[in-house]
Amino acid sequence: MNLLLRNGILIDGAGRDGRRADVLVIGEGIAEVGVFEPPEGVRVIDCTGMVVSPGFVDAHSHSDLQVLEDRLEKVRQGVTTEVVGNCGFSPYPAPADPKPLREFANGVFCGDESWGWPSARAYLAEAARSPAVNVASLVGHGSLRIAVAGHRLGPLTAREMERMEGLLEESLTGGACGFSTGLMYAPGSSAPREELERLCRIVGRHEKIYATHMRSYTSGLVAAVEEQLELARRTGCRLQISHFQAAAASNWRLQRPALDRIEQAARDGLDVAFDCYPYVAGSTVLTQLLPQAALEGGREALLARLADPHERARIERETEAAFEWRWSDIYISAVGSARNRAAVGRNLAQLAAERGRKPVEVITDLLVEERAQVNIIAFNQSEENLRETLTHPLSMVVSDGFYVRGRPHPRLFGTFPLWLGTFVRERRWLSLPEAIARITWRPAERFGLKQRGRLEPGYLADLTVFDPHAIDSPATYEEPERPPVGIRYVIRNGKLQYSAS
Ligand SMILES: [Zn+2]
Numbered sequence: 253m254n255l256l257l258r259n260g261i262l263i264d265g266a267g268r269d270g271r272r273a274d275v276l277v278i279g280e281g282i283a284e285v286g287v288f289e290p291p292e293g294v295r296v297i298d299c300t301g302m303v304v305s306p307g308f309v310d311a312h313s314h315s316d317l318q319v320l321e322d323r324l325e326k327v328r329q330g331v332t333t334e335v336v337g338n339c340g341f342s343p344y345p346a347p348a349d350p351k352p353l354r355e356f357a358n359g360v361f362c363g364d365e366s367w368g369w370p371s372a373r374a375y376l377a378e379a380a381r382s383p384a385v386n387v388a389s390l391v392g393h394g395s396l397r398i399a400v401a402g403h404r405l406g407p408l409t410a411r412e413m414e415r416m417e418g419l420l421e422e423s424l425t426g427g428a429c430g431f432s433t434g435l436m437y438a439p440g441s442s443a444p445r446e447e448l449e450r451l452c453r454i455v456g457r458h459e460k461i462y463a464t465h466m467r468s469y470t471s472g473l474v475a476a477v478e479e480q481l482e483l484a485r486r487t488g489c490r491l492q493i494s495h496f497q498a499a500a501a502s503n504w505r506l507q508r509p510a511l512d513r514i515e516q517a518a519r520d521g522l523d524v525a526f527d528c529y530p531y532v533a534g535s536t537v538l539t540q541l542l543p544q545a546a547l548e549g550g551r552e553a554l555l556a557r558l559a560d561p562h563e564r565a566r567i568e569r570e571t572e573a574a575f576e577w578r579w580s581d582i583y584i585s586a587v588g589s590a591r592n593r594a595a596v597g598r599n600l601a602q603l604a605a606e607r608g609r610k611p612v613e614v615i616t617d618l619l620v621e622e623r624a625q626v627n628i629i630a631f632n633q634s635e636e637n638l639r640e641t642l643t644h645p646l647s648m649v650v651s652d653g654f655y656v657r658g659r660p661h662p663r664l665f666g667t668f669p670l671w672l673g674t675f676v677r678e679r680r681w682l683s684l685p686e687a688i689a690r691i692t693w694r695p696a697e698r699f700g701l702k703q704r705g706r707l708e709p710g711y712l713a714d715l716t717v718f719d720p721h722a723i724d725s726p727a728t729y730e731e732p733e734r735p736p737v738g739i740r741y742v743i744r745n746g747k748l749q750y751s752a753s
Contacts, residue, residue: 254278254675255743256290260299260717261496263685264707265306265692267298270685275304277713280746284709286461299717302740305688306707307332307714308668311695312463312494312527312650316343317361322383324750325653329668329725329736330716332744333386335699338494338652339465340434342396344369345419353398355550356439359537359625362655370661373426386714388701390463391423393451394440403550405442413447420454429699430461432494435476436540438547441467445479449487456488461699463492469499469632470576474513481517484524492698495652496526496641499534499632500576511644512637518646525698527650528641531670532633533729535585535654535661538626541615543570551624558620572612575632579611583729584618586627586658592618596658597730627656629729642671648690648698662732666725669736673724684720717741 255277262285271356276284276294290296308331313319315326316336326334336342341357350368357363372391379387396419408416420431431451434440455462463482466476477493484491492516499505517524539547539554546567547554557563570730580601587595595603595618604611618626641647649671653664668691676687678736696705703712716739723738744752 253594254291254294254745255713255748256296257299257304257715257717258290258296260302260304261720262707263303263305263688265689267685268688270303275707275715277715277720277743277746280503280712282707282709282711282713285689285707297717297741301719303684303720304707304715304717306692306711307716307742307744308691309333309335309596309695309699309701309705310651310653310667311335311648311699312338312529313709314338314341314360314652314654316341316389317363317367318655318666319379319382319385319387324384325665326651327384327742327750328739329666330608330718330739330742331385331668331688332714332742332749333388333696333701333704335388335390335429335695337390337392337428337433338463340392340432340437340440342375342389342395342428342432343367344375344391344395345371345399345423347399352402352550353395356394356398356403359539359627359655360564362657371426372428373425376427384749386704388429388699390430390461391420391428393431393433393443394437397439397443401439403439403548403553405439405545405548408447413450416445417450417454419724420451424454424458424460428460428461429701431455432463432465434465435467436465436544438544441544442590448483452483452487460490461491461492465494469497470503473498473503473510477510477513481513481522481524481693484522485517490523491525493524493526495534496528496647497534497633497687498637499553500631501578501634502576504634504637507640511640514646525646525648526641527648528638529650529652529663529667530638530675531661531663532635532638533629534632535627535629535663538584538615538628539624540620540628541571541575541582542567543574554624555620558616564616568616569702571615574656575612581631583629583676584626585629585660586656587622588625588657592621606727613626626721627658629661639681642675648694650695660732662725662727662729665732665734666727667735669723669738670725670727671718672718672744673738677720677723713743713746715741715743
């Protein structure tokens, strides 16, 4: 049924001020914007006092598998499109035996032993039938590597390299909106520069985006930024730096010099931008704290190393030497087994005291006990730094959300309402139109989502209607699943997708 959204405050997604008007939705698209009498047979939705904006675009999500299900977590936040396939993890191209790909990505996908698609085209065909959101996908470098060389680290053979280039080419022509790397995750982390250059050149030729989880967000931040800027300069690809931040208190001072490099590159004409989530804590897998060489060969190989007292001591030494947080900054957020359920919500310092172990031994103990499947929440950032990135002219706001079997990071449930409520309405970090641009038109344009992200005739009717005085997220680290407030209606491709009763 066609819809008339009546008397709302329209904010167009491009940063312009709001104005009072009606929106007429016919079929999948926005037909007219203005003030008019409802034509025959349309359903009228009263939006008095509400903001009507383009549906929110979550440009950095790890819901690659969950977007295929009828889930509410993102829709309830006003999200109508998710960009998945981030940080090197995509659910394709799966090798004939998808086991190694699942082993590589399940910690981030919250997956099981049942998924895997041979190509971008096959995955996107299924994702196009998502009952919840529109899906765009980046093809992951880690997944490409697994497809040609499994869990092996280091340089690829000429033959493997050619196969990988072929798979990237096929993914981009098959509909992937770009390419992502996860240079802190094995095996992608072991790729030599030449490999990344050859791949980015292909991305550049397709004029698609290259999104990177860089080699370091801690003491190596500035060098990591420089590496990625140089890669983009040499290959001509458009660069998106994922979840930009300086992690761990001792590195907070590195954010400014890193931003200086990015700003200079942008002034020099490089097509570069970045994204951030509006929380001081991040979320990842516990194996991220290990030297990535310990992961060579996959999970079984890691567990075999940890079973050898000599190897285990070496891994612990290297982990401790590279650790830049306070032990109390790292919280366990998910474990697979019942025996460690009590560890969820506790930090490494607390667990060490309770167990009479060193914090680094808690890490290796948990990895052994949980067969390497443990998720963490890490308190990474300062609020000053967060403000600087979220309000930066080159930034956009994303969730970076992922599912875990335990207690997920609240960003999965609250990113967009929190951004518009706590940060924009209450703290006044940005104007509402500019804040909305960072979650609509800017990511849609950046990731090449056609006809989305703007509230204008001719665009697809993805619309979010919310109460600007109420919108917010009450989700906390302790109770992440508390649903957002203030979202009234979500319309996707012209259909009412969600309505708060
Ligand atoms: Zn990442």
